[in-house]
Amino acid sequence: MNKVILAGRLTKDPEVRYTQTGKAVASFTLAVNRRFTKEKDKQQADFIPIVIWDKLAEVCGNYLVKGTQVLIEGRIQIRNYDAKDGSKRYVTEVIAQSVEFMGSKSTTNTGGAVPEAAKSFGSEIPPDEEIPF
Amino acid sequence: MNKVILAGRLTKDPEVRYTQTGKAVASFTLAVNRRFTKEKDKQQADFIPIVIWDKLAEVCGNYLVKGTQVLIEGRIQIRNYDAKDGSKRYVTEVIAQSVEFMGSKSTTNTGGAVPEAAKSFGSEIPPDEEIPF
Amino acid sequence: MNKVILAGRLTKDPEVRYTQTGKAVASFTLAVNRRFTKEKDKQQADFIPIVIWDKLAEVCGNYLVKGTQVLIEGRIQIRNYDAKDGSKRYVTEVIAQSVEFMGSKSTTNTGGAVPEAAKSFGSEIPPDEEIPF
Amino acid sequence: MNKVILAGRLTKDPEVRYTQTGKAVASFTLAVNRRFTKEKDKQQADFIPIVIWDKLAEVCGNYLVKGTQVLIEGRIQIRNYDAKDGSKRYVTEVIAQSVEFMGSKSTTNTGGAVPEAAKSFGSEIPPDEEIPF
DNA sequence: TTTT
DNA sequence: TTTT
Numbered sequence: 001m002n003k004v005i006l007a008g009r010l011t012k013d014p015e016v017r018y019t020q021t022g023k024a025v026a027s028f029t030l031a032v033n034r035r036f037t038k039e040k041d042k043q044q045a046d047f048i049p050i051v052i053w054d055k056l057a058e059v060c061g062n063y064l065v066k067g068t069q070v071l072i073e074g075r076i077q078i079r080n081y082d083a084k085d086g087s088k089r090y091v092t093e094v095i096a097q098s099v100e101f102m103g104s105k106s107t108t109n110t111g112g113a114v115p116e117a118a119k120s121f122g123s124e125i126p127p128d129e130e131i132p133f
Numbered sequence: 134m135n136k137v138i139l140a141g142r143l144t145k146d147p148e149v150r151y152t153q154t155g156k157a158v159a160s161f162t163l164a165v166n167r168r169f170t171k172e173k174d175k176q177q178a179d180f181i182p183i184v185i186w187d188k189l190a191e192v193c194g195n196y197l198v199k200g201t202q203v204l205i206e207g208r209i210q211i212r213n214y215d216a217k218d219g220s221k222r223y224v225t226e227v228i229a230q231s232v233e234f235m236g237s238k239s240t241t242n243t244g245g246a247v248p249e250a251a252k253s254f255g256s257e258i259p260p261d262e263e264i265p266f
Numbered sequence: 267m268n269k270v271i272l273a274g275r276l277t278k279d280p281e282v283r284y285t286q287t288g289k290a291v292a293s294f295t296l297a298v299n300r301r302f303t304k305e306k307d308k309q310q311a312d313f314i315p316i317v318i319w320d321k322l323a324e325v326c327g328n329y330l331v332k333g334t335q336v337l338i339e340g341r342i343q344i345r346n347y348d349a350k351d352g353s354k355r356y357v358t359e360v361i362a363q364s365v366e367f368m369g370s371k372s373t374t375n376t377g378g379a380v381p382e383a384a385k386s387f388g389s390e391i392p393p394d395e396e397i398p399f
Numbered sequence: 400m401n402k403v404i405l406a407g408r409l410t411k412d413p414e415v416r417y418t419q420t421g422k423a424v425a426s427f428t429l430a431v432n433r434r435f436t437k438e439k440d441k442q443q444a445d446f447i448p449i450v451i452w453d454k455l456a457e458v459c460g461n462y463l464v465k466g467t468q469v470l471i472e473g474r475i476q477i478r479n480y481d482a483k484d485g486s487k488r489y490v491t492e493v494i495a496q497s498v499e500f501m502g503s504k505s506t507t508n509t510g511g512a513v514p515e516a517a518k519s520f521g522s523e524i525p526p527d528e529e530i531p532f
Numbered sequence: 533t534t535t536t
Numbered sequence: 537t538t539t540t
Contacts, residue, residue: 001271001337001339001366001404001405001406001431001470002405002406002407002431002433002445003271003339003403003404003405004402004403004404004475005138005267005269005400005401005402005403006400006401006402006475007204007233007235007400007401008401019397025397027397032400032401032475034401046401046475046476046477047477048475048477048491051397069235071140071204071267071400073267073269076403076405076431076445076447076475076493077445078445078446078447079397088537092447092491094475100140100267102140102202102235131285131291131293131317131345134271134272134273134298134337134404134470134472134499135271135272135273135274135298135300135312136270136271136272136404136472137269137270137271137342138267138268138269138270138400138402139267139268139269139342140267140268141268141535141536142535142536143535144533144534144535145533145534145535152530158530160530162533162534162535163535164534164535164536165267165268165342165535166535166536167268176536178534178535179268179342179343179344180344180533180534180535181342181344181358184530199534199535200535200536201535202535202536204267204400206400206402209270209272209298209312209314209342209360210312211312211313211314212530225314225358227342233400264418264424264426264450264478271404273470273499273501335501337406337470354533366406368406368468368501407539407540408539408540409538409539410537410538410539411537411538411539428537428538428539429539430538430539430540431539432539432540442540444538444539444540446537446538446539465538465539466539466540467539468539468540
């Protein structure tokens with residue numbers, strides 16, 4: 001079990017790229033506000049890198065923009081790469097498995113509204129069926 | 134581990150009552166929309182009974198109203214009681230441990246805004262401290 | 267968002283049935299212990315009805331037995347049916363979307379071990395791929 | 400909302416230190432195995448840094464050892480520090496809010512068993528009370 | 533019995 | 537750098 005649930009806002013428009021095999025990958029940083037701790041604690045936030053694959057990446061690229069409020073479900077993943085100085089470096093990202101829009105209508109690139117059908121995606125639920133007992 | 138996370142809207146204003154020992158208990162039903170399943174599937178929802186105790190109950194009584202969009206964290210609890218016909222009956226409720234307001238400004242009873250300090254409560258986070266290594 | 271995570275033990279072997287269209291449905295009750303509350307509080311538990319569909323239902327039917335310890339991810343669903351006395355009755359169930367075996371080797375029906383490949387199922391993760399940036 | 404749930408095993412004994420103000424902080428790395436992806440994919444895991452504060456830190460220091468299987472609930476936190484070369488570096492950690500032991504009895508340092516009362520801690524649940532309606 |  |  002490796003499960004993450006985050007509510008926050010995009011700090012910038014998503015970037016969408018493609019792997020050599022043609023898979024879409026979207027990425028952005030999510031600002032997740034911390035709970036107030038009484039004192040005026042200058043509204044702290046964690047800035048968490050989000051990565052999204054495939055069709056979900058494309059939908060996000062089309063509908064999310066800087067400031068959009070989303071509810072993300074995913075998992076933590078740690079990637080390593082070699083720094084220029086030869087040392088091994090680690091990046092921690094949340095791989096999103098589903099993304100839900102939340103209330104607040106932020107400005108969108110297109111000025112348009114999000115179609116009802118695109119408000120929630122990534123883990124469809126099968127239609128209700130009679131349970132045979 | 135018994136953990137529940139729900140995003141939805143109150144189907145009515147919360148009811149707040151008090152136990153004989155003076156503890157506050159709030160309750161309401163949360164409408165949680167299901168994911169679309171392609172077909173026009175007439176916007177299905179689950180209507181989930183929520184129960185909240187103590188100070189959190191009072192805050193909810195003060196700020197939440199019918200239609201408010203919230204993000205709830207809690208646990209499933211099964212209570213049993215004796216029906217009038219003598220049989221044992223079970224109720225399943227979600228005991229909320231924390232409640233967060235979400236974007237969409239629905240009409241409020243008071244017409245007033247939710248104070249910033251009341252937007253999220255139930256599991257405060259201690260201020261950041263230096264980790265000693 | 268309608269997400270549930272439960273850790274507990276089956277109170278009996280799963281029952282597997284089939285819908286008229288041939289879909290498998292497994293069901294069982296999960297005993298989820300509550301957190302101790304200091305006093306000897308006689309080890310309380312919630313007994314939560316679990317429902318599982320399709321291939322996952324069959325795997326569960328094959329490997330889970332009374333006493334097996336599992337970690338379940340799913341969603342709350344409320345079903346209604348008509349009682350014999352004509353009134354409407356509601357049942358709350360957790361629809362499991364993934365099931366993970368946990369440590370404790372309980373007795374199994376077959377006396378055999380759970381094959382490594384069956385220890386966790388319901389939400390496979392694609393193999394790691396280079397992120398193109 | 401910033402919620403993480405992880406099941407995995409400690410890759411080493413926890414380290415417990417103290418801040419200048421005397422608060423305990425425990426830390427260790429949790430190995431969280433990924434879901435199989437069919438192929439023999441050489442049992443991949445994510446190695447996730449866990450940080451625990453206060454009393455919970457001390458309990459963990461006393462009972463957890465390398466190999467212990469645990470279920471952790473917490474939140475993602477990003478800390479920044481200045482590298483020796485003057486650049487800003489970021490560390491991502493999971494701050495654990497509750498820890499539950501899981502089945503598998505791994506070898507312990509002490510050779511002793513975990514007392515029942517220490518099996519789960521960090522988010523106690525109040526004893527059941529009559530709901531006044 | 534239900535929310536948007 | 538890593539657990540079973």
